[in-house]
Every structure is written in C-alpha cells, then in structure tokens.
Amino acid sequence: MPETDGSGTQHRVSASVSALYRHPVKGFTPEPLDRVSLTAGRHFPGDRLYAVEVGPSGFDPDTPGHVSKMKFVVLARFAAVAKVRTRWDAATGLLSARREGRPDLDVDLDDPADRRRLEAWLSEALGDDVDAPLKVLSAKGHRFMDDPAGHVSILNLASVRDFEARLGRPVDPLRFRANIHVEGWPAWVENDWAGREIAVGGARLAVVKPIVRCGATHVDPATGERDIDLVPALFETYGHRWCGLYLSVMTDGPVAIGDPVEIFA
Template sequence: MRVERISRYPVKGLSPEVMEEVALRPGDGLPDDRRFAFAQGDSPFDPAAPVWLQKRHFACLMANARVAAIRSAYDSASHTLLLRADGVAPLEAPLGTPEGRDAAAAWMTAYLGPEARGALRFAEAPGHAFTDIAAKAVSLVGLASVQELGARFGMALDPLRFRANILFSGAAPFAELDWIGREILLGGARLRVFKRTQRCAATEVNPTTAERDAKPPKWLREQYGHADLGIYAEVIEGGRVATGDALEPVQAELLG
C-alpha cells in the first residue's frame, strides 16, 4: 500500500494544506492540524480551559456547507491566515494580534450571515486541536473505499469529502475497517489503529461546488449496515512520512 496524499487542515472546516512530507510525533496528530476554529457565538469553548466539544459549536461543513467555498491559507512562519471567497473582499489576518483574530472572526461572521449564531470568535488554545474526536490521532482513508462507494451509486466521489490526513492506495475496499487494534507502519512511523471514522452530513458537501449533492452516510448504511469510512490511528513511534511511502499493517505474530 502507498501514501498518495498527506493533508492537514489548519482551520476546522476550511480548505486543506497538501504536504509532501510530515514529521509525526508520538501521541499527537499532524502539526497544526485543526489548530484553529471559528466558534459560534453561543459556543461554550473557553480558550483558558479548553476541552473537546462537538463540531456543532463551530463553523463546520456538517451545518454550514458554504464554508467549502472558502479558500484559506495559513502561513506558519508569519502566523498569518488568508481567507478568500467569491463575492467577498479577501482578508489577510495576522493571528498574532487581537486585531487580526477579531478581523478573521468578523469576516467569517459576515460570510455565514444567518447561519452565524451571534458573532463568531476565532478560537485557539495551546496544545488543543479542534478535531472530530477527543483523542489526538491521524485519520486515514483508503482510496478504494471511496471509489467503491461512489461506484455503487453511479457517482465519482472526491476523496476530499472525507477530509483525511492520509489518503492511501493498494488496499481492498474497506479493508482498513478490519485493522482496529492493529499496528501499522506508515513511512518511518508506527501507529495503532483504534477507531473507525463514522461519517456525518459533512461528507454530503461537494468540496468544489459547496453544494450538498451526495449522501455518503445514508449510502453506507444502506449498502454496508454502518456509516464508517476510514480509520483513526494514534502515533506510537514518531517518524517522517512522505508521499509515496509504504503503509503496511503489522502482522499480529510480529507483535509478540
């Protein structure tokens, strides 16, 4: 099996940053993945005491399909976020200043319009990630799984709907769902698979058009009896992972 694409999503719900390689660390996800979010006005998120919250407390594709039309770019060197969307003046926000963070939040509030539940807040907290599960993990999706699901319903599904950190080829469709509890070698890192990824309405959104034009959760339940596509894995031995690297499940007998 082969790593085909590595992605991180600096801002929850917004566009990916494609990486040629990444250094994984034990007990952590990809660096800067879901580091930021836009908290809805009624969100209880407290940056002084950050805890994991469900995605509905933030701008997200599950509830706000139109955020798929935003093109964002985060420059870690300058700590600057660029936000662009058709019909809206672009914004370059220096996140190291209160004014920059407030400007980014105001931009998103205006963009969401009636979908904004009060004034949004730009959310960040040291060491906190705005991921869909509380555990820090790497998400992986097999391309064959996406292709088979789409083929069953006569539609080519863009794998980006599933917002994985790692897209890989070479496995049978949905084979990765059987890796729960197993370790995998991913480039120079070792991970342990611990959970299937249950899919929600976010995957209904076309990442190119920002329209809800498919029903992956419904289709999965109808065809397979569950809504799972992809897996989560924890990093147990860090290392470098690059596009083109091998991905291999470790045989149980080799684990002792």
C-alpha cells in the same frame, strides 16, 4: 503483510501514501503537503489548530476540552464554508481567506485584532446562515478534533472508489477530510483493524477505530453544495457509516508522499 479476503485466501497488501493534508482551521480548506514529521503522542502537524465558534460554545482556552463540532463553523452546519478558501503559513501564522464576491483578507491568527477582522469577514462571507457571534479559538496544545482519540486520520482510496461505483457517481476523497490518503489496500479491509499497528513511512501508528461519518460529507468540497446524502447511502450500501480510520502515533518518524504503508497484527 498477508490479508485475508472474503474467500479465506491470503494475499500480500502493498500500499503507499498517495496524499497528505492538514486542516489548520477546523472545517475550512484542506492544505496538501509533500511530507510531515509525526511525533509520538501528538497530532498531525498543523491540523485543527484553530476553530471558529458559533457562540457561545463553552470552550475554555485555559482548560481546553472536547466540544461538539456543531458548536463551530463546519461543513456539517454551514455548506458555504466550502466556498471560502483559506491558506495558512505555518512560519508566519498568517492566514489568507478568499471568497468570490468578497474582498480578500490576510490576517495574523496570533493577533487578537486580526482575529476580530476574520470573524467579521466570515460573518459577512457566510451570510444569513450565521445566527450567532463568531469567535476564533485556539489553546496551546489543543486540537479541535471531531473525536478526542482522532490524532491522525487515514483514508483508504479503494474504499472511496468502491462506494462511488455503487453510487454511480463520483465521490471526492476530500469530502472525508483525512490527513493521509492510502493507495493499495483492498476496499474496506481497514474496517476490521482496530487495535492493530500501521507503519507509515518512518512512523508507527496504532489504529484506534473506524471513523463514523457525518453530514459534512454531504457537501461537495469544490462547489459548496449539498449534493449527496452520503451517510444514509453508506448505511444503505454497507450497513455501516464508517469511512477511514482514527489512529494515534506510537513512534516518531517522517512521512512523505510515496512512502510505504504496512499493517501489522
């Protein structure tokens, strides 16, 4: 697919999937995947299935609706979330939670008693920052997305590299908590793609809009420390607060690391 750079010159963009991630519990550890199957009208598999409320949030599992992320345990609110390492087993529903200095925990997220155990463990693991009762939430068919339109998110790694070059310091792509990392696009070319379609592996997706970034990106995902005022830096550098795209899935298809990515008019 030809793209036009700032000089008006057209060139063909060759891009591919370089990484895939799900975030089973909103705000917690990204989990790398080798492949997924996307389904039309559905979210990224295994992504944001659960959230931990700092209550009460007003979320009703019987009539689930969008609730602000600031009602939950997320990096934008608690940097120490990055110091908790979680891993979810889709086949069994078991979640493992680890934090240095705390006993390891393994729970069944479908078991109410185990949810209470996780809530108590997290309250202690996160310490004095937690100022209200925690509650693990889920609802059939619901995903705890930052934006209701954000079924799938894509990150252009060239944009991240351009940003870190201008900052003069490394920027871990995991700060942006995207589902699909793409290699091969020019930096920031994706900002003008709202309304266009993208083929990713065997699936086809529609670009909804660029992702407006928040304070969650200020936290180093490796250390759990707030070390870069990334959102103000984005605006000062580029005049916007975008990094990545929200998309919806139009047609079913498999997606794997190394698969081609093509943008259409």
